[in-house]
Amino acid sequence: MKLNIASLDLSKFGYVIAKANICDKHDRSTPSHYHWKILKCRMLIFSSSSILASPDTEDLQQVHIVFSKSGDNFDKLISLFLQFSLIQDGGIRTTTPEIFQICFRYTMNARIAPLWNTLGENYLINNRDFLITKGPQDGVSYNVLVNDKNILSMEIKAVKINLLNTETFMPGQWIRVLPSLNKAMIEEHYETLPQISKFRCYKDLRRHWKNIHGYRLPEGEGFYYSIQFWRGEPLLYPRICVIRNFPIITPTPQSLEKVIVQNFLNCLNLKMSNFLGAAITLQNVEDGNDNDLDSNKHYSPDTQAVSLCTPTQSTK
DSSP states (O other), rough: EEEEEEEEOGGGGGEEEEOOOTOOOOOOOSSSSSHHHHHHHHHHHHTTTTEEEEEEESSSSSEEEEOSSSTTTHHHHHHHHHHTEEEEEESSSEEHHHHHHHHHHHHHHHHHHTTTEETTEEEEETTTTGGGSSOOOOHHEEEEEEEOOOEEEEEEEEEEOOOOOOOOOTTTTTTEEEOOEEEEEEEEEEESSSSTOOSSSSHHHHHHHHHHHHOOOOOOOEEEEEEEEESSSSSEEEGEHHHHSSSSEEEHHHHHHHHHHHHHHHHHHHHEEETOOOOOOOOOOOGGEEEETTTTTOOOOOOOOEEEEEBBBBOO
């Protein structure tokens, strides 16, 4: 299925780059500068529906932000910068289709978690407790596009996803990690949180996965792996976020496909109902037909807003 989400007038949007203050006191769930930057980005996302944002994939401090130029949205954004200890880097820039696409994609994925969880580059899995659920689970493959006519669209296909994450690994084995599905090697196995960990306790680790990835780790603590990537220091991962191979992705029966896609659209409409200050409209353009979708159909009450607990924003 292909959906048109919006016809964009990019001149109505501003684009700024902000830098996270790495000298600021870090939350215990974000021990590295890179994760601190991601947390700041997500705090922006959940503070205003008039912005889209995405952390830079390489720079330790940069966050990319698209905002609506209407009203006092820029003044409100500057106020959020002060609140979250972010520094604007340069002036207001031209919003390109590429940066809009990147920021929309990241913002969408942040907002629809934990009901729909990111898996790799192009998959979302529909289960808050997917990490401890065995067997195939509902999901979608998706792609966000901005074409040469500046129409924001999304291609969606229902799938079944089987993580097969119950296996135990030994040092030296090659594995893949969630959510990126990047390949790495097991360096060591730990039955309890090791002293070398940058997290003081399992509670801090759970908050890390919630705040940075949107994942909800189970309350019960399992064992851990120290994992070595092709560069950098080894990183500590909980066992349930480590799998041997790429997940098994299979098509869904035709009878379930519409239900799964509709569940995704319900969540998207709920979490992104105000899209840069305007109501979101989903239009089916499959087979050349333009049909508005009833995105309130089969409303799921299980969706919930993500709350962040940081030194500058406390959970009520």
